[in-house]
Amino acid sequence: MRLKNTIVLLTVSLMFLCGNAFAESPMDEADGYKLALPGVEKYDKQSYKLLKSEVGEINKTLGVVAFEEGEEIVFTVGTDGDQVKGVLLSLTENGKMGLIEVMVSMEVNPVKVLKVLIISTQESRGRGIIRKEFRDQYIGKSLKDPLLINEDIKGVTRATTSSWAVNRAVKKSLLLVEDVYNKRAH
Numbered sequence: 525m526r527l528k529n530t531i532v533l534l535t536v537s538l539m540f541l542c543g544n545a546f547a548e549s550p551m552d553e554a555d556g557y558k559l560a561l562p563g564v565e566k567y568d569k570q571s572y573k574l575l576k577s578e579v580g581e582i583n584k585t586l587g588v589v590a591f592e593e594g595e596e597i598v599f600t601v602g603t604d605g606d607q608v609k610g611v612l613l614s615l616t617e618n619g620k621m622g623l624i625e626v627m628v629s630m631e632v633n634p635v636k637v638l639k640v641l642i643i644s645t646q647e648s649r650g651r652g653i654i655r656k657e658f659r660d661q662y663i664g665k666s667l668k669d670p671l672l673i674n675e676d677i678k679g680v681t682r683a684t685t686s687s688w689a690v691n692r693a694v695k696k697s698l699l700l701v702e703d704v705y706n707k708r709a710h
Contacts, residue, residue, distance in 0.1 A: 561612060565605065
């Protein structure tokens with residue numbers, strides 16, 4: 525019995541210490557495309573290197589240095605024929621225990637959130653960010669909304685850092701579509 529308890533304790537300790545090796549992956553990116561923009565005929569990737577003026581505007585709006593000049597941003601554009609149905613962005617943010625990859629699908633005119641998906645996370649306490657109830661709070665949000673945890677977005681209890689990470693990814697995605705994709709693609 526004592527040996528069994530020791531093995532269980534060692535296994536749990538290893539899982540805690542080696543979080544990256546045991547990180548769960550809620551879904552892969554291709555599945556995310558279909559969930560984020562259902563009924564779309566095809567998905568095309570369009571990449572843009574950020575210009576100095578775009579970086580300045582986005583970083584000023586965010587209040588932090590989030591992007592650098594020349595950084596490449598890849599937009600996945602969902603189309604039906606000639607009509608753009610939406611744009612997807614996958615951004616990675618730091619959580620408390622590791623990285624959180626967030627996929628945001630958005631309408632382009634006007635820019636607003638259609639869906640938020642968690643592609644991968646290494647959070648243990650912050651796993652609540654995967655829940656539909658948390659992610660669905662972003663549907664219909666735009667840059668006109670405050671997009672603040674505990675103001676218009678209810679954070680996940682005991683997952684403040686994880687909640688803020690998702691929030692940052694959504695806000696950055698909206699800004700990138702508004703200030704980069706919409707200005708360059710049209």
